[in-house]
Amino acid sequence: MIRLEDLSVTIHGAPILSEVSLDIAPGKVTGLVGESGSGKSITALAMMGLLPHGSTASGHAWLEEGDVLAKTEREMCTLRGNRVGMIFQEPMTALNPLKTIGDQVAETLVIHGRATKREALEIARARLARVGLPEDRFPLGRYPHELSGGQRQRVCIAMAVALNPELLIADEPTTALDVTTQAQILDLLKRLVAEEGMSLLLITHDLAVVSGLADHVAVMQAGRIVEQGPTEALFRSMAHPYTRKLFAASSHQPARVAQAEDVPLLTVENAVRDYATARLGIFGQPGRFRAVNGVSFTLRRGESLGLVGESGCGKSTLTRAILGLDALQGGAIRLDGQEIHAGPHLDATIRRRMQVVFQDPYGSFNPRWRVERLVAEPFHLSPEHLPDRRDRVARALEDVGLEPEAMHRFIHEFSGGQRQRIAIARALITNPDLIVLDEAVSALDVRVRAQILDLLARLQEEHGLAYLFISHDLSVVRSVTDRVMVMKGGEIVEEGPTEAVFAAPAHDYTKALIAATPRIPADWQGEQNA
Template sequence: MTLLRIDRLSMDVQGLPILREVSLGVDAGRILGVIGESGSGKSMTALSVMQLLPSGARCSGRITLAGQEVLTLSETALCKMRGRDVGMVFQEPMTALNPLKTIGAQVAETILIHERVSRGEAMQRAAEALARAELPQDRFPMSRYPHELSGGQRQRVVIAMAIALRPRLLIADEPTTALDVTTQAEILKLLKRLVAEDGMACMLISHDLAVVADMADDIVIMRDGEVVENGPADRLLTDLQHPYSKALLAASSHVPDRDAEPREASLLSVRDVVRDYATPRTGLWGRAGTFRAVNGVSFDIRRGESLGLVGESGCGKSTLTRAILGLEEVQAGTIELNGQPVFTGHRPNRAVRRHMQVVFQDPYGSFNPRHRVGRLVSEPFHLLDDAPQGTARSDAIAQALESVGLSADDGRKFIHEFSGGQRQRIAIARALIIRPELIILDEAVSALDVQVRAQILDLLAELGDSLGLTYLFISHDLSVVRSITDRVLVMQAGQIVEQGVTQDVFDAPRHTYTQQLVRAAPRLTVAPERITR
């Protein structure tokens, strides 16, 4: 039975067309995957079902949920529908949750808004919803706050809120984008189980074709506010017709061309590094304990090499990165670049630090939105004793921007004037401007659409070949690490548990944890001829 039917839905916001005659349907007990790049209209299509639209939005066409015409409902009726008939799981759980409320209170709030029950009963049902989301009360008390949970656990709280009233339709908007592969697999498995148990219909929105291929019964592919292709998942993925669909599939498995061979000489040497953090006292008279985030880590990066570092959230990747960059001092071990220590005494070695740069996951969050791009790109000049001034400074900024495929005129703009992929190019330009030898990329492409991700990986490969750069790729996306790195390190609980040539490690993992990561990673199993046909 078709639970949700969208028929020829069009939408404009203050005269700007957003959706153009979108038609799709979701059956009870089935999962519909909605795929498309940023700006394709997939999220706006989902939000139109709940009528959570921006000011000035106008819709035409029909949206029918369980026989009820959504576009004709009053705001009062819509408020009753949201949460009760339609639940929604958002991409970023930390922004979807109230940091000042306990997780139990937030799940119970959904119940109290829609049903006349006592607070005690609402809390009991909240506990049941959290347990169904695999957060049992004996291990995760409802008195906890969101900041006390990991990213995957916070997403489970959001799912518990969405299913607390057992809605007929569940909308999951990029629910696993920021999660590591094993947590992502667990969340997707949970969503699939809940759909089967409750007989819900589910709209799974994603830009990751591999994620949707593993989950969806049916697939809709959107571009520029239109549906370009749709059908059963098993048929669609083996018989793509539209050029855009084929381009998405090709980008999902894209491998950049890399010509330069790494040299034997070591650029970065990490030896027996240990990093501890103090933990709170256990009682009034108890002593503070310690938590070992990095435990005896050793490795080398050769000049011109691309090294991958993978592992789940909390394994110590970010702590190790900060230590390499000289942002956190280690308790034991040494870190050297070109044979020079990253720390001299208890202070970072400025002469070494200028030869390393970093590109972060969120390019918008890593820039000051009040400054123009030219100033943002030139920020690393503060590491130089004799930074260029005047015309030389302008020329350096223009050269950095042009090296990443932008123009010198872009230096006069603000960061909000660019797309996500362009912002990441600006972040790379900032990293390049002082000609570092080592660039650390911390989840630098995880939030990008697959085609933009492929473009950025091609750019990094081209820059690595032409400038002789050395890369340290930190990522939870194994497909990215597989495509761009020469060797890979696998990190668990602060230790390197496996390392070797990337292809060898992923094709024949020896350590149990590596095997678990590889199994959890979504992958497309479509014949190559289907991509180029």
């Protein structure tokens, strides 16, 4: 039994964890759920002895080998990767780009003196096959950049379990992955736990993921475990108010009324978008990759249209073409009848009428500007000089639920949710007809996400906005759109009213997507709602 006892951590004096106690049973999956900043990852890093600089830990973290917190760094090096393995959220960057996957898996064995290089490679071969990367299709000599995100996460898992550790810690292992890949990785983890008898500590913000995988769940808030218990019992009772809030937010349904008028706003006709690929030979012609292949649809005034699909399906390419950032190779895109020509000649009025909110609330602002200037930036699209600029910024900020005084501050003074509100204010300020929401709520915690979804619903009603809502998160799309399109391989494979598509998907791919989406069993939810 792995046991955390009164684990407390401070970083530079600030308390991060307070008296966390948790039992992790062998051969079982223990879920640790909470929002960002709740201390989930610090708990894991404390158990690995990898706390950031300036941290002090007290309490105990018992493994078979004794109290981890009492061990020296040298002793921890013999434990890490050997008795405790860990995988992380971002598989794209978690592997050394310069080493082959075989070498990286074998390194775990060599470092711990368990095998010679040659034996280690043999074992690596077996472990990679075990995680679904058989040698005939994924030779040991492959480099990480030749693999997809899901395949790289499999390599990370092979590395972490190479020595059959007692405990595997998985910190948001599927958050960066597509829904079908997520299902496969979760399935793999479940199988490894069952067959190899190790314990899995699964850290996630996603209640549905935990409900499908964990035997035992602990809910964390502000550095404390507020509730824990067997998964089903915990979901049925939801004794702690915070658990209930998390649950409510994760299945939040904003109050919205369909208000689409029967007037086309954005029409996309047979849009084709090609990319040049690497040249074949020095004098060869560059190849072509068709990222968007004959896509047509109409978005009506005031409508909320969803676009779902996995990474690489062409969603982002299509979005860039709609926004006039890239030129099409065929077909046409029109906003209110006016054709969108990408490049410097794009009509400023089109830009003004069509705004965008991106996924990353941290990367999409200039950090050296004050909020007033950030929000007012789209004004350069308006021909006339605006003497009431400051009033308009204040109004836009109020519209998104922020104090007008926020305009005098810098972006780093705001939380992720507040930043996304500022991004929406920036989009609103030109009174657009259409806002493209490109994964706009994907990086947010569930409770913040629920608030932003409410805000979007209210703004749509007040301003008669149309939304193009692009997301890989089917449940969110389901709750906020009137119609939905499913995109695969550059084509729209299914389209229809959202409820109809979700209730009775026609295309196999849509069915697969819906089936792969983790869901909290319906009969677990009755009691706390009643």
